[in-house]
Amino acid sequence: MDPYSSWTGARRSPWWGTWAIVRTGLNLILRRWIFWVLIGLGLLNFLFNFAFIYLKATIDVQNKTLGDFLNNYQVTGNGRAYADFMFAQASITALLLAFAGSMLIGGDYRQGGVVYYLSRRIERRHYVAGKLLLIASVVTIITTLPTLILFCEFGFLTSSFDYFLDHPRILAGILGYGAVLAVVQSLLLFAIAAWVPRTVPLVMTWLGMFVLVQALAEALRSINDNRTWLLLSIWGDMQRLGRWCFGTLDAAKTPTAEQCAAALTALCAACLVLILARVRAVEVVK
Amino acid sequence: MSLLELDHVSHFYGTERALNDVTLRIEPGTVGLIGQNGAGKSTLLKILMGLIQPTQGSSSVLGLDIKSQGMELRGRIGFMPETEALVPGMRGFDLVALAGELCGMPRKQALRRSHEVLSHLGLEEARYRRCEEYSVGMKQRLKLAAALVHDPELLLLDEPTAGLDPDGREAMLALLKSLAGRHGKSLILSTHLLGDVDRVCDQVLIVHRGVVRGVGRIGELRAQYRGRYRLQWRGDGVEFLNQLRTAGVTVHANGHADLAFVETPVDWNVRQFFELSCRCDLTLREVAPQEEDLEELYHRVIGNQD
Numbered sequence: 277m278d279p280y281s282s283w284t285g286a287r288r289s290p291w292w293g294t295w296a297i298v299r300t301g302l303n304l305i306l307r308r309w310i311f312w313v314l315i316g317l318g319l320l321n322f323l324f325n326f327a328f329i330y331l332k333a334t335i336d337v338q339n340k341t342l343g344d345f346l347n348n349y350q351v352t353g354n355g356r357a358y359a360d361f362m363f364a365q366a367s368i369t370a371l372l373l374a375f376a377g378s379m380l381i382g383g384d385y386r387q388g389g390v391v392y393y394l395s396r397r398i399e400r401r402h403y404v405a406g407k408l409l410l411i412a413s414v415v416t417i418i419t420t421l422p423t424l425i426l427f428c429e430f431g432f433l434t435s436s437f438d439y440f441l442d443h444p445r446i447l448a449g450i451l452g453y454g455a456v457l458a459v460v461q462s463l464l465l466f467a468i469a470a471w472v473p474r475t476v477p478l479v480m481t482w483l484g485m486f487v488l489v490q491a492l493a494e495a496l497r498s499i500n501d502n503r504t505w506l507l508l509s510i511w512g513d514m515q516r517l518g519r520w521c522f523g524t525l526d527a528a529k530t531p532t533a534e535q536c537a538a539a540l541t542a543l544c545a546a547c548l549v550l551i552l553a554r555v556r557a558v559e560v561v562k
Numbered sequence: 563m564s565l566l567e568l569d570h571v572s573h574f575y576g577t578e579r580a581l582n583d584v585t586l587r588i589e590p591g592t593v594g595l596i597g598q599n600g601a602g603k604s605t606l607l608k609i610l611m612g613l614i615q616p617t618q619g620s621s622s623v624l625g626l627d628i629k630s631q632g633m634e635l636r637g638r639i640g641f642m643p644e645t646e647a648l649v650p651g652m653r654g655f656d657l658v659a660l661a662g663e664l665c666g667m668p669r670k671q672a673l674r675r676s677h678e679v680l681s682h683l684g685l686e687e688a689r690y691r692r693c694e695e696y697s698v699g700m701k702q703r704l705k706l707a708a709a710l711v712h713d714p715e716l717l718l719l720d721e722p723t724a725g726l727d728p729d730g731r732e733a734m735l736a737l738l739k740s741l742a743g744r745h746g747k748s749l750i751l752s753t754h755l756l757g758d759v760d761r762v763c764d765q766v767l768i769v770h771r772g773v774v775r776g777v778g779r780i781g782e783l784r785a786q787y788r789g790r791y792r793l794q795w796r797g798d799g800v801e802f803l804n805q806l807r808t809a810g811v812t813v814h815a816n817g818h819a820d821l822a823f824v825e826t827p828v829d830w831n832v833r834q835f836f837e838l839s840c841r842c843d844l845t846l847r848e849v850a851p852q853e854e855d856l857e858e859l860y861h862r863v864i865g866n867q868d
Contacts, residue, residue, distance in 0.1 A: 280682045280745050283675055283713035287637050287666025296663040304651045379651055387694075388647040392657075392708070395611070395647070396664035397637035561607045561720060562645060 293398040297406030298413055301380050305372075305414065308379075314372040315418065318365055322422040325361055326429060329353075333433035353430045355446055355522030358423055359453060363515055365419040366457050372418070373411065374482045375475070377465045381407060382473030390558045400555050404466075411462035420454030449522030456517050460510065460540055467547035470554040486511045503530045507539045514540065563625050565590045565716065565748050566610060571619035573605050580605040581616070582772040592742045594759030594780075595752040596860060597769035603752050606769060607718055610750070611636060624715055637666050640709030644721040647705060648693040654700075655680060655689040658707045665712035672711065679707045683737065699730035706737070716748045717741070723758055735761050756856040766856070768863050776863040783863075784854050789826040794848035795839065796820065802842040809834065823852065 305311045332353075336343035384390045384407075393403045427450060431439040440447070464485065472478045493508035506512055513536040519525040520533035531539075565588045573581040581602045597603045608614045610623050612632025621628045626635045649657055655676055662672030680689045683703045688696065696704060702722060709717055722738065723731040739762055741747045751763055759766060759780075766783065768776040776783055795802065799820060803813050812825040832849060839846045854862070 280741070281678060282745075283667070283671065285667065285671060288668060290633065290666070292666070293664040296660055296669070300649075300652070300656065300660055303656075307651070383650040387650050388643070388645040389649045391643050391645055391647040392649055392661070393664065394613075395636070395641040395643060396661060397633055397666050397712075398664055399633060559604075560611070560613050560641075560643065561604045562643075 287397070290398045290402045293396065294402045294406040294409065297393070297403065298410045301407070301410035302413060304379060305376055310375060311372060314368055314375075318368040318418045318422070321361070321364055321368070322426070325426055329426060329430050329433060336434060353434060355449055355524045356519075358427065358446060358450060359515075359518050359522045359524060361426065362419050362423050362450070362453050362457070362518060365422060366415070366461075366514070369415050369418045369457070370461065370482075370486060373414065373461060373465050374479045376414070377469040377482060378473065378475040378478050380410060381466055381469035382475070382478055385470055385473040385554070385558075390555065391560050394558065394560050400552075404551060404555055407466055408462045411465050412458035415458040415461050416454060419457055420450060423450045423454070445523045449518070452521030453518035456514055456521070456540070460514055460544060463544045463547035463551070464510070467550040467554075470551055504535070507531045507535055510540070510543065512536075563590075564588060565593070566621070566623045568609075568621045569619055571609065571616045571621050573602075573609065573614070574617045579772055581609075584619070584772075584774050586767070586774055586777050588765060588767065588777065590748045591765055592738075592749045592751065592763040593765045593767055594756075594763035594856075595750055595767050595769065596754070596756060596759060601769045602772040603769055605772075607720065607750075607752060611639060611641060611718065637712065638715050640712070640714035640717045642702075642705045642709040642717065642719045642722055644724055646701065648701065650692075650694055652693055653690050654685060654693060654696065654704050654707075657693055657704065658689075658711050661708035662711040667712055675711050675713070676707075679710050683707050683710075698725045699727070699733070702726060702730070702734060703737075706734075710741075714747070716750065719749060719751045719753075721753050721755075722751065723753070723755060731758075738762050756860060760856045766859075768860060770864050776859075780856065780859075783859055788851070789828065789830060790852040790854070791824050791826065791832075791835070792821070792848065792850040792852050793824060793835065793846065794821050795844050795846050797842075797844040799844065802839060802844050805838045805842060809838065820847075 332343065384393070390403070394400060427446060431437070465482065468481050468485070469478055472481050490509040490511050493506050493512065496505035496508065497503055513531070516525055516531065517533055517536045517540065520536075525533055567587045568584050571581060571584045572579065584606075595603055595606065605614070609616050609621060609628060612623075612628050612635045615629050615632075623635055624638055626638070628635065649660070652660070658680060659669075659672045659676035662675055663669055667675065677689070680686060683706060685700060685703055685707065688700060693701070693704065702725070706719075706722070709719075719738070723734050726734060735758060738749060738751070742749050742762070749762065750767075751759060753759060764779060764781075766776065766778070766780050767774065799822070803822060806813055806824060810827045811830070814823040814825070816823060835849050836846060
């Protein structure tokens with residue numbers, strides 16, 4: 277055996293521990309091929325849009341008429357196009373999180389990972405913040421970051437620098453929609469995975485929250501002929517709030533952005549309560 | 563500086579009292595924490611780790627106040643839980659390094675220490691394996707490595723030999739003894755296996771129904787129980803044993819004609835055995851003072867005060 281040596285040094289703030297939790301979780305995701313498949317899907321969508329913007333810029337320069345014709349289809353460069361792109365990316369993220377949730381959060385409750393974390397020099401809040409930031413980072417890397425890159429590409433290739441100055445709402449929309457997706461998905465996944473830690477039940481619950489609840493909301497809307505029932509659909513609420521961020525939401529239709537924001541806030545608050553209750557219930561010493 | 567000091571500490575869960583007016587002071591060293599299930603051991607460990615604050619009283623560990631410096635305290639304590647406490651999917655090496663970072667170590671130093679500690683604990687070959695691929699014994703050592711990586715002054719070990727085979731248990735106890743003896747670590751070993759405490763610890767803390775029933779050096783606690791002897795003789799011992807009983811000695815029958823275990827009164831002198839044996843025309847072959855083992859000590863301490 278090697279001789280044991282002592283360690284002396286200044287200890288860093290516990291918030292560095294939060295960062296370590298985020299980094300470790302991202303490493304765990306990147307080590308599994310199944311996640312690379314889903315990340316690859318997101319990347320394909322991004323590369324398609326990236327190439328299309330380049331193509332459009334080239335056509336605009338070489339054939340103005342064809343460029344104007346393409347502009348009629350609003351495929352890129354405006355709020356609706358970015359919102360649609362983010363929505364597609366968010367769907368892939370939701371699928372990835374459905375499978376990653378069990379590993380990133382559920383495993384902590386199945387195999388005593390929470391005890392491992394909480395017996396160190398961090399408090400419960402650092403652990404919760406680390407896990408939430410981890411999920412939010414995954415969402416941001418797959419949705420917000422590629423959209424920002426497309427926004428910059430479009431600005432630099434298809435127009436003058438004025439594009440950025442003329443469309444501040446688009447930038448705000450990307451950041452706003454990205455924040456909505458990151459906050460809601462991270463809180464929801466943490467809450468579900470903490471209480472339903474096993475992979476299959478977690479995947480079913482997670483997808484049920486989006487797919488089944490969406491179908492239920494649609495059914496209730498058509499039965500009662502009342503669009504307010506659509507508020508039940510978390511996915512729809514996020515989408516409508518995203519469109520509002522981009523300024524492309526039809527204000528005449530209910531539910532309004534305010535109603536969606538209220539519904540999502542209530543959902544996030546409920547998730548937070550569930551998370552704190554679950555984390556508090558963990559006994560470090562049994 | 564004392565290892566830990568508790569001053570009139572009580573803790574309640576609702577109306578249920580888990581610890582009742584505990585006052586004690588323990589010097590650095592190896593301490594065995596023993597008691598039945600529900601005796602208050604876990605509550606005491608939680609208080610010592612700064613995870614919960616006692617309802618009443620004040621306490622300090624390594625000179626740090628538990629109420630105000632709980633998190634700082636966990637930076638100077640290493641805790642090895644009884645439960646699995648691993649992060650699935652992580653390699654052993656990463657798990658130990660992460661434990662170091664969570665204790666406030668910079669990443670590079672945590673990585674270096676992770677290599678060192680895993681090598682020291684004999685997990686050098688297995689360090690790049692995933693945690694779930696480790697055997698039970700390796701998992702125990704991995705948990706110990708995670709508790710040691712930030713070089714704590716005090717190690718809290720909750721059933722460190724649970725689930726280990728005899729060889730693994732021997733190896734773990736040897737490791738703990740070496741950490742305490744050669745590297746100056748203080749240990750608090752919470753276990754139901756009194757043999758482990760006997761092997762590793764020089765002090766013991768006996769908790770029963772939320773009350774500390776005995777605390778101190780094991781040798782000193784045993785010394786409080788003088789006066790028990792194993793007697794062996796040649797000849798007819800009936801008269802000899804009767805004489806002993808008359809003199810106030812308690813004789814424990816054991817079915818042997820030439821052997822008995824006796825407990826003498828406080829003012830008894832060993833010479834009196836020989837005087838009585840001469841009177842009974844008996845040759846005493848052996849008068850051996852009997853040392854109480856830890857299990858007997860534990861039951862005596864619990865039983866005396868029940």
